[in-house]
Amino acid sequence: MSKLHLVFGGRVSDPQTTDFSHPDALDVVGIFPDYASAEAAWRAKAQATVDDATMKYVVVHLHRLLQPD
Incomplete structure (x- = not known):
């Protein structure tokens, strides 16, 4: 099986977390x-x-x- 990786990002409410402010506007x-x-x-x-x-x-x-697993 290939080891797939997803890269995405967006605006977060706190830079120390991954709590994205606008999940509908993520940059995939x-x-x-x-x-x-x-x-x-x-x-x-x-x-x-x-x-x-x-x-x-x-x-x-x-x-x-x-x-x-």
Whole structure:
């Protein structure tokens, strides 16, 4: 099984959490076949919004959700 990763982000109510203020307006960057490519996409988006403390991008390990064991 491939180890899929999802990268998305948006505005958060508190920069120390992942409590997204407007879940309907999330920026879905994409689904990636491995962590390295997901991390590269995450890093590019995070760097582009580095001056906005309320914007946060995350990497989700989809493969762990699909097969939690």
